[in-house]
Amino acid sequence: MNTLTAEQERLRPAQKARPLIRTRNLSLGFGSGYVLQNLNLSFKERRVTALIGPSGSGKSTLLRAINRTNDGLPGYRIEGQILFDRVDIYDRAVDVCGLRQRVGMVFQKPVVFHKSIYENVLFGIKHLRLHSKREYPDIVEAQLRAASLWEEVKDRLSQPATRLSIGQQQRLCLARAMAVSPEVLLMDEPTSALDPKSTAAIEELILDLKGRMTVLLATHNLRQARSISDKTIFICNGCVVEQRDTEEFFTRPGHDATREYIQWNACDCD
Numbered sequence: 104m105n106t107l108t109a110e111q112e113r114l115r116p117a118q119k120a121r122p123l124i125r126t127r128n129l130s131l132g133f134g135s136g137y138v139l140q141n142l143n144l145s146f147k148e149r150r151v152t153a154l155i156g157p158s159g160s161g162k163s164t165l166l167r168a169i170n171r172t173n174d175g176l177p178g179y180r181i182e183g184q185i186l187f188d189r190v191d192i193y194d195r196a197v198d199v200c201g202l203r204q205r206v207g208m209v210f211q212k213p214v215v216f217h218k219s220i221y222e223n224v225l226f227g228i229k230h231l232r233l234h235s236k237r238e239y240p241d242i243v244e245a246q247l248r249a250a251s252l253w254e255e256v257k258d259r260l261s262q263p264a265t266r267l268s269i270g271q272q273q274r275l276c277l278a279r280a281m282a283v284s285p286e287v288l289l290m291d292e293p294t295s296a297l298d299p300k301s302t303a304a305i306e307e308l309i310l311d312l313k314g315r316m317t318v319l320l321a322t323h324n325l326r327q328a329r330s331i332s333d334k335t336i337f338i339c340n341g342c343v344v345e346q347r348d349t350e351e352f353f354t355r356p357g358h359d360a361t362r363e364y365i366q367w368n369a370c371d372c373d
């Protein structure tokens with residue numbers, strides 16, 4: 104009988120990836136104007152997709168739409184559909200809390216709660232009543248280890264999370280997001296405010312998630328997009344200019360606008 108090697112086992116799910124999130128004729132806007140128009144995108148499961156584009160091109164608006172964090176913003180408008188696992192996430196019947204458990208998000212600026220480090224990690228778990236109390240210490244340790252934060256905080260878990268450095272807070276947010284076992288992680292420039300060490304820790308974590316979790320990563324750092332993602336989508340002036348496999352995107356871009364954008368940001372991409 105044929106048995107798969109560990110490497111084959113690791114690659115197998117990625118090869119079979121199916122689209123987990125799709126947008127259909129999606130337009131997003133605030134007030135009377137559109138930020139993004141008529142997007143037809145698909146994000147495959149267990150793949151890392153990078154969203155790149157100039158400031159103001161709508162990367163954050165798109166990510167926030169996917170776990171409905173734009174809901175309630177003044178003037179927010181959505182037309183078309185976002186399908187997650189073939190369900191329209193803006194359907195009235197969709198439970199937004201349940202959606203956010205399955206589709207977690209990490210923001211550009213870390214948002215820690217005014218609670219201890221320990222309680223921050225457990226926030227979603229307690230809210231959703233996912234585990235029993237006796238499991239909490241192990242979960243906290245496992246999540247902090249996965250976020251490369253355990254060694255730095257293991258002796259001060261009861262201290263306020265707000266006392267951590269920004270890089271540590273971002274890793275804590277990641278641990279909190281991962282603790283509820285989401286299927287999708289939306290990451291909006293998660294390393295833009297971080298030093299090289301914290302950036303490397305988060306990039307390693309994303310690489311580790313590759314093949315296991317669906318990640319959408321908005322970034323201005325083209326080196327990061329190139330080294331981490333499987334697919335890159337370039338958004339400009341509210342539209343998708345180009346989307347293709349990352350290596351091909353950077354070595355053989357199909358549009359002049361993409362070529363120019365890569366050249367302009369070349370210092371990031373060496």
Ligand SMILES: Nc1ncnc2c1ncn2[C@@H]1O[C@H](COP(=O)(O)OP(=O)(O)OP(=O)(O)O)[C@@H](O)[C@H]1O
Nearest residue numbers: 133138156157158159160161162163164165176177
């Ligand atoms: N809450 C809001 N109300 C009104 N307009 C908004 C709101 N949020 C975003 N916008 C507008 O939507 C457009 C896209 O913004 P968005 O933050 O999505 O861009 P971005 O690509 O993430 O930019 P950056 O790279 O600077 O983070 C901008 O013109 C912005 O002013």
Ligand SMILES: [Mg+2]
Nearest residue numbers: 162163164291
């Ligand atoms: Mg943004």
